[in-house]
Amino acid sequence: MKDYSHYLDYLQDDLEESEQREPRTKARRSKPEVVEPTAQVETRKEGFNPSFSSSFHERDWILTYLSGFYEDQLITDVLRQVKGGKEANVYCCAAHPSTGMDLIAAKVYRPRMFRNLRNDVLYRQGRDILDDGGNRGRREFLAMKKKTGFGQNLRHTSWLMNEFQTMELLYAAGADLPKPVAHNDNAILMSYMGDERWPAPTLNSVRLDKEEAQPLFERLLHNVDLMLAAGRVHGDLSAHNILYWEGEVRIIDFPQAVDPLVNPNALDLLARDVERLCQYFARYNIVSAPAELTAEIWSRHIPT
Ligand SMILES: Nc1ncnc2c1ncn2[C@@H]1O[C@H](COP(=O)(O)OP(=O)(O)OP(=O)(O)O)[C@@H](O)[C@H]1O
Numbered sequence: 001m002k003d004y005s006h007y008l009d010y011l012q013d014d015l016e017e018s019e020q021r022e023p024r025t026k027a028r029r030s031k032p033e034v035v036e037p038t039a040q041v042e043t044r045k046e047g048f049n050p051s052f053s054s055s056f057h058e059r060d061w062i063l064t065y066l067s068g069f070y071e072d073q074l075i076t077d078v079l080r081q082v083k084g085g086k087e088a089n090v091y092c093c094a095a096h097p098s099t100g101m102d103l104i105a106a107k108v109y110r111p112r113m114f115r116n117l118r119n120d121v122l123y124r125q126g127r128d129i130l131d132d133g134g135n136r137g138r139r140e141f142l143a144m145k146k147k148t149g150f151g152q153n154l155r156h157t158s159w160l161m162n163e164f165q166t167m168e169l170l171y172a173a174g175a176d177l178p179k180p181v182a183h184n185d186n187a188i189l190m191s192y193m194g195d196e197r198w199p200a201p202t203l204n205s206v207r208l209d210k211e212e213a214q215p216l217f218e219r220l221l222h223n224v225d226l227m228l229a230a231g232r233v234h235g236d237l238s239a240h241n242i243l244y245w246e247g248e249v250r251i252i253d254f255p256q257a258v259d260p261l262v263n264p265n266a267l268d269l270l271a272r273d274v275e276r277l278c279q280y281f282a283r284y285n286i287v288s289a290p291a292e293l294t295a296e297i298w299s300r301h302i303p304t
């Protein structure tokens with residue numbers, strides 16, 4: 001597997017310093033938030049020569065975070081960038097035959113985004129602090145509470161692990177989402193929706209046929225129900241986080257998903273998810289009652 005020792009050393013170093021020192025000094029801030037990977041990259045370049053041409057920095061980034069997947073024989077190439085956002089870049093990769101897939105999507109998190117991620121308290125309440133092995137620990141918890149650099153990096157890993165574990169859980173439960181394939185501490189591989197030229201559009205940007213709107217609405221509500229039964233509320237469900245391809249939908253973007261049994265905001269988040277679905281389908285003259293639907297779904301799965 002890939003060598004993340006430089007990154008781990010940095011985290012360790014940061015923890016040790018933060019344990020000895022109270023508020024972070026200005027000088028300390030100049031230390032890169034994520035360790036510059038160049039030295040490591042050089043050793044990983046062998047063999048992995050992505051055909052996607054990008055800026056020097058993006059190439060470095062791709063080599064750092066995706067070459068491990070190449071070495072593990074999960075991907076053979078990076079073909080194109082699907083989407084570059086402020087939180088993550090998504091790439092379309094050629095899958096290694098061993099995966100049984102043609103294409104694989106790689107979602108590469110941007111480390112810096114975790115400095116001002118979504119309103120994270122709302123989502124994190126009750127959630128375990130997960131390291132990149134999905135484990136939790138008191139030391140990690142304290143570091144995150146103190147908001148040290150180490151803690152911030154852990155929080156980052158925790159979002160990614162929450163996304164990956166949620167995807168595994170929901171995929172196994174039979175929900176409509178990309179199949180999670182693998183992860184490292186900064187990227188997730190999953191089945192790709194679309195083809196090499198055209199990635200699947202998000203639902204908000206397609207015009208559905210009249211006849212397909214009602215069944216898709218029901219299908220998505222069924223997914224909300226199924227996810228709750230499996231112990232998750234998406235928490236940011238909208239037509240922007242649903243991919244549409246050849247009549248099928250896949251729900252994406254799970255880092256903020258919450259466990260309804262431990263997160264006190266879960267019912268409100270569920271209500272918002274359902275409301276947004278109803279609002280979207282209203283344009284196809286589908287009349288629905290989001291509050292009633294939410295109550296119905298909630299009471300079916302969550303004991304009072
Ligand atoms: N499995 C996939 N197959 C094809 N395209 C994908 C896949 N996963 C994500 N994408 C594309 O990447 C975009 C961003 O993915 P995602 O929503 O998970 O990340 P994000 O960080 O929330 O980005 P944004 O802020 O744009 O929503 C999606 O809108 C979609 O266009």
Ligand SMILES: [Mg+2]
Nearest residue numbers: 240241252253
């Ligand atoms: Mg999204």
